[in-house]
Amino acid sequence: MHKGTFMELCDLLSPTLKHKNTKMRAALTVHKQVAIALWKLAMPDSYQSVSNQFGVGKSTVGVAVMQVANPIIELLLSKVVTLGNVQVILDGFAAMGFPKCGGAIDGTYIPILGLDHQGSQYINHKGYFSMVLQALVDHKGHFTNINVGWLGKVHDTRVFRNSGLFKRLQEGIYFPDQKITVGDVEMPIVILGDPAYP
Numbered sequence: 089m090h091k092g093t094f095m096e097l098c099d100l101l102s103p104t105l106k107h108k109n110t111k112m113r114a115a116l117t118v119h120k121q122v123a124i125a126l127w128k129l130a131m132p133d134s135y136q137s138v139s140n141q142f143g144v145g146k147s148t149v150g151v152a153v154m155q156v157a158n159p160i161i162e163l164l165l166s167k168v169v170t171l172g173n174v175q176v177i178l179d180g181f182a183a184m185g186f187p188k189c190g191g192a193i194d195g196t197y198i199p200i201l202g203l204d205h206q207g208s209q210y211i212n213h214k215g216y217f218s219m220v221l222q223a224l225v226d227h228k229g230h231f232t233n234i235n236v237g238w239l240g241k242v243h244d245t246r247v248f249r250n251s252g253l254f255k256r257l258q259e260g261i262y263f264p265d266q267k268i269t270v271g272d273v274e275m276p277i278v279i280l281g282d283p284a285y286p
Contacts (some may be wrong), residue, residue, distance in 0.1 A: 101159050121155060124149055198219045220237060233251065
């Protein structure tokens with residue numbers, strides 16, 4: 089991450105992360121909280137390793153991760169993961185030979201540490217503990233919709249059918265009502281995906 093991006097992220101999250109010093113201890117700075125959280129999220133280090141790296145307790149690492157991740161989801165996710173200009177996306181896919189295509193979709197596994205409780209539900213078909221991330225991308229590979237958090241054992245079809253994206257597609261409200269007539273069949277905007285996606 090570039091320093092400018094880090095500083096911008098700290099500025100955006102500052103109102104929710106700024107804490108006051110107490111008689112017992114000085115509050116962590118916003119910069120340190122964000123650095124701890126980003127390090128933990130980006131690296132496969134243990135909480136103990138991160139706590140040693142930043143000179144804080146293990147529980148402080150856990151708190152920092154949650155206190156940074158939650159505002160990122162609430163404040164920034166909808167600004168970063170957005171559909172954008174549908175016509176530009178359609179034109180981009182058409183230039184690649186996929187007319188009337190509004191995106192490409194697939195699921196992937198995010199590896200996680202093994203769990204004691206319901207651990208077998210997190211083991212995917214490849215044999216490791218994970219959670220499922222479903223992503224829809226535009227013609228440039230930018231995320232336009234994500235769904236994350238399903239247990240690794242869950243198939244892409246089930247994740248898709250239970251997603252907000254599926255509901256909005258079924259209701260015809262995700263893409264604007266643009267249809268093309270092929271022969272005598274009216275065709276909506278389509279999404280490219282493997283056989284798990286109807």
